[in-house]
Amino acid sequence: MFGLNKIIPVEPNINFLGLRRNFLIFSILVIFISIGLLSIKGLNLGIDFKGGTLIEVSTKNTSIGELREILSSSYSDVSLQEFGNENIILIRLQNKSNQESIETVNSVKNLIQDKVVEFRRSEFVGPTISSELLFRGFQAVSFALIAILIYIWLRFEWQFGFGAVVALTHDVLFTLGLLSILNVEFSLATIAAILTIAGYSINDTVVIFDRVRENLRKYKKLELVDLFNLSVNNTLSRTIMTSLTTLLALVSLFVFGGEVIRPFALTMIIGVIIGTYSSVFIAVPTLLIFKFRPQDEDD
């Protein structure tokens, strides 16, 4: 209609695979840096996984400094942070035991009662729960990877499954590394974001693999590198379109969706970009390792 669809040619011919070495080196480097960051700096664990108390208050005519002064006289490990705007303040405390925390919430509330308009939220996660949540989170992510591997294996050849899981693992580690650098809070919602990224990235990969499989049947004489290039090019406009519409929705969520959901939206934005990159530059080149032509014709 406006001719914008012509920006991406119907049959583009970009040599993605020719660049594979550069991107492979880049990704391997990133993965090593990510693993390094995760083991040295670690993630900014929220109370879901670290345990502790979080209280969100809205104040009137009270600066964060004043509140800090009141609270730090009673608690040494209290940290305060503005949340969205200067009238909303997050108070975080580490507690050693469950009982202590219950008393803490009460006494914090009493200390700052007259400075506060509304107690918007109070959360407490005990030490046993936080380690359980962390364990379950890991369980969910690993099961998801395995289940996706099995599905791809059933629908494609096992080599495709391998390529998909390499790409997925890459996405998860890359995203975690960025979360560590950016110091984004790692919460239950982040686990949800990572699983969704896994789902999204695999979705992207599957669309390209689907085309690879189709082209493998169609062009029996074509060099594998050329065939993969063709497949990536065939699906390129779809890959870009879907990433863009998803990013549009996520940016809207990031900007307008409120402070609580912002880390989730940010994680998803990072993940969608990485997932799109990995489908083209990691998942497909991985297939080259195998130098295969499928022997079977499954339809």
Add this chain to the structure above:
Amino acid sequence: MKNYPIWKSFTVVSLVLLGIIFAIPSIIYDENSENWFLKNKINLGLDLQGGSYLLLEVQLDVLYKEELDNFVDSVRLISRDQTVKIEKIDIQENEVIVSFPNIEKIKDIRDAFFQMYRGVTLQINNNKLSIKLNDEYRKIIQDSAIKQSLEIVRKRIDESGTKEPLIQRSGKKRILLQLPGVKDPERIKDLLGKTAKLTFHIVDNGNTSALQNNLAPFGKIIVPDMYDENTKYLLDKRAVVGGENLVDAKGSFDQTEGHAVSFRFDTEGAQKFGKVTTNNIGKNLAVVLDGVVITAPRINSAITGGSGIITGNFNAQEASDLAVLLRAGALPAPLEIVEERSVGAGLGADSIAAGQIAAIIGMVLVCIFMTLIYGIFGALANISLIVNLFIIISLLGTIGATLTLPGIAGIVLTIGMAVDANVLIFERIKEESLKQTKVFQIVKNGFDRAMSTILDANITTLIAAVLLFAFGSGPIRGFSITLSLGVIASMFTALMLTNFLVYMYLSFANKKELKL
């Protein structure tokens, strides 16, 4: 309408209409509606409507320890009956080891003990009798404790005036509570944090040396005062009567004593209470709540009416809360709060507003983008997208799912991802249009070729969503529900509705060639 079967049009149109009609209750959102149709609205999660989520853990260790103490008392009684001396009693984490100076009657004691506690593991080793809490015995204690606790928690929450609470067992030793609309979670936590074990004991004023040495003789206990830790009382260990015999308790006000709790016993309790007060005139009677003495008034006369009042330094709220606790009964073991998430109504409303804005703006952006890229076809996909949103809302409403803040995020994400199926189809159509000129054949091939890709791609997303549901908790489950429904709805809207709309458009516009 070339090639398009009537039944298919009918199915598509009626499903779309159903999707829109059943979204109405959630869009109107009349909270108190009793209308059968308007009742099918989305449930808002605690993070959106405000309320408290609490996870409580029953402190079973306390019970196991109590049971070991019971073992000790019983062994003492049995030995006394059989006139056997005990050399030493050793209480360990999981067992009691009783040493006797000689082994003659040790088997009799074991048998007598077994009569009282069937199921425990008893072992004789020379002059030592070991009584062990085995796993089955612990499980019996555990199950009955959780069952009782659930019942008491339910009563207490009901008494506190919370509407529509959800109270259920979670795992082996936890109780999960969802309390919508609770404004003061601290008060609820206070109510749940007390065991509320009430007992009445005769005070032993004759033995001051025991108090000085802080060593209670057999059959007695030392209990501190509620208000002053240094004041201690020596009491008969055996309670005269306990909270289980109460039938009613109320906060009351007494001119001379201030706020108090008045109570009434059942027949059995009244008889016991009457008998003890008759026989012990002049002595003091201690009222013990959760291991501390609230008050220990002198018995001036026999109390046979079966009712009385407990005074202490209460204020009105404390007196009425204590009455609530006494009416609901005592917990078998203390409850510990291991997780709490309370959201005020203000934050919830803000989250809903922000979520709506994000969804609408995301939707508008995606629609503009689709129209820019695909023109008329993009506009058709936009209709599918909007219908998709209605279907998600109506499905959430009719299956009674709970919408949480991450759930809203799932909907916004779905808006972005739902057009994927349409994009796949349009790209295929674009490719097909290079190969041939027959308009309807192009469209048919486009949809057919895209089908298997759409299925593969969406099923992988569904796998992730289902696992999220299986391992996630509370709000995160809300996300996986909206994501799954969104994915399913998007497959329907793309493969059926967009398909229908494209055919309709091509028939009516009578297009001879197709350029995308």
